[in-house]
Amino acid sequence: MRLKAYLRGGGLASHLRLKNNENSIRYEYYLISSICWRSCSLKIVVTGGAGFIGSHLCARLLEDGHSVLCVDNLLTGSEQNIDSLHNNPRFTFLQHDVTHPFSFEADAIFHLASPASPIGYMEHPIETILVNSQGTYQMLEQARKQKALFLFTSTSEIYGDPLVHPQREDYWGNVNSIGPRACYDESKRLGETLTMEYYRQYQINARIVRIFNTYGPNSQADDGRMIPNFITQALQNESLTIYGDGNKTRSICYVSDLVEGLLLALFKPYTTGEVFNLGNTEEHTVLEYAQTIIRLCNASSPIVFESSRIDDPERRRPDITKAQRMLGWQLKVSLEDGLRRTIEWFSTQMSQLSSVRS
Numbered sequence: 211m212r213l214k215a216y217l218r219g220g221g222l223a224s225h226l227r228l229k230n231n232e233n234s235i236r237y238e239y240y241l242i243s244s245i246c247w248r249s250c251s252l253k254i255v256v257t258g259g260a261g262f263i264g265s266h267l268c269a270r271l272l273e274d275g276h277s278v279l280c281v282d283n284l285l286t287g288s289e290q291n292i293d294s295l296h297n298n299p300r301f302t303f304l305q306h307d308v309t310h311p312f313s314f315e316a317d318a319i320f321h322l323a324s325p326a327s328p329i330g331y332m333e334h335p336i337e338t339i340l341v342n343s344q345g346t347y348q349m350l351e352q353a354r355k356q357k358a359l360f361l362f363t364s365t366s367e368i369y370g371d372p373l374v375h376p377q378r379e380d381y382w383g384n385v386n387s388i389g390p391r392a393c394y395d396e397s398k399r400l401g402e403t404l405t406m407e408y409y410r411q412y413q414i415n416a417r418i419v420r421i422f423n424t425y426g427p428n429s430q431a432d433d434g435r436m437i438p439n440f441i442t443q444a445l446q447n448e449s450l451t452i453y454g455d456g457n458k459t460r461s462i463c464y465v466s467d468l469v470e471g472l473l474l475a476l477f478k479p480y481t482t483g484e485v486f487n488l489g490n491t492e493e494h495t496v497l498e499y500a501q502t503i504i505r506l507c508n509a510s511s512p513i514v515f516e517s518s519r520i521d522d523p524e525r526r527r528p529d530i531t532k533a534q535r536m537l538g539w540q541l542k543v544s545l546e547d548g549l550r551r552t553i554e555w556f557s558t559q560m561s562q563l564s565s566v567r568s
């Protein structure tokens with residue numbers, strides 16, 4: 211059942227209608243979205259849906275029975291990530307740059323569009339700034355006009371090189387506003403500000419999720435991130451490159467756990483105007499990740515150390531108490547299980563690539 215038609219026709223809405231004014235209707239609408247997101251078929255827009263996380267989110271929303279409009283300009287994403295979704299009649303792909311206006315109908319908007327890896331955003335710094343500012347503005351305007359639920363995917367990078375550990379949502383961060391990462395960190399911070407102003411000025415039903423390092427199938431092999439780098443190097447028995455001495459720590463979250471958190475953050479009641487960290491709290495050194503991946507790939511790769519990258523944080527670990535308490539979010543996939551699934555996916559990709567070449 212389409213939610214807007216359900217609302218127009220009365221149904222649960224008539225029981226909830228307290229006052230016949232715009233605010234009460236908006237309130238009912240949001241309330242019903244929250245109540246029936248597991249049983250209704252909603253119209254959902256995913257910007258950046260052809261990217262790593264977006265493609266998993268689109269697949270999950272289709273599995274749950276929703277209609278999905280995936281909007282992506284393929285700047286850092288790939289059509290291959292959504293190949294398997296095209297045969298679902300509830301899936302539509304639109305190649306479009308979300309910094310430019312376009313119209314669509316939506317009950318909910320997940321705004322993920324943005325380069326996310328250091329290689330991606332340093333290669334496209336202006337596009338990154340624009341998609342997180344102008345693109346976020348365009349999506350917020352749509353959310354306002356359509357009374358759609360809205361979720362902005364921010365990042366742990368807004369904490370910069372944190373002076374507080376682990377990072378809670380009320381920590382303001384330690385960010386270099388003019389360094390090579392600023393195009394990403396600062397534009398995500400502005401995206402957060404815009405989202406909160408739309409929430410305060412127009413009472414739109416918006417929330418922010420700060421994603422910490424996420425890994426899994428569909429991530430790009432050449433985007434310079436730690437896990438894809440290590441896995442592709444180990445699968446070819448090449449040396450694994452560590453930037454720094456290997457003692458920096460990272461915590462990584464498997465993509466299906468992250469997607470579950472995004473759904474809960476958008477649809478659970480009482481999440482409007484809230485900010486949630488989503489990530490894994492299990493912290494390991496970069497050296498430990500390298501050693502684990504070598505073992506799981508049955509590789510004999512040596513490890514080489516190169517100088518640290520500029521503004522690369524020393525430690526990063528989320529405090530996820532708020533997401534656990536308010537969303538009931540629980541991590542389900544263990545590190546070894548997630549790494550095995552990711553290694554298997556990269557291994558299939560690499561053998562398909564080599565059979566095409568030969």
Ligand code: NAD
Nearest residue numbers: 258260261262263283284285286287307308323324326424
């Ligand atoms: P990704 O690069 O794989 O996906 C981003 C997608 O956005 C790509 O498909 C790209 O083509 C698209 N895009 C970029 N600019 C666009 C524009 N102007 N119009 C339309 N589409 C555009 O990245 P990802 O890892 O899937 O990240 C998704 C979101 O999650 C991003 O907002 C990112 O900042 C955030 N995030 C990701 C991680 C992570 O570990 N992967 C960590 C923190 C935050």
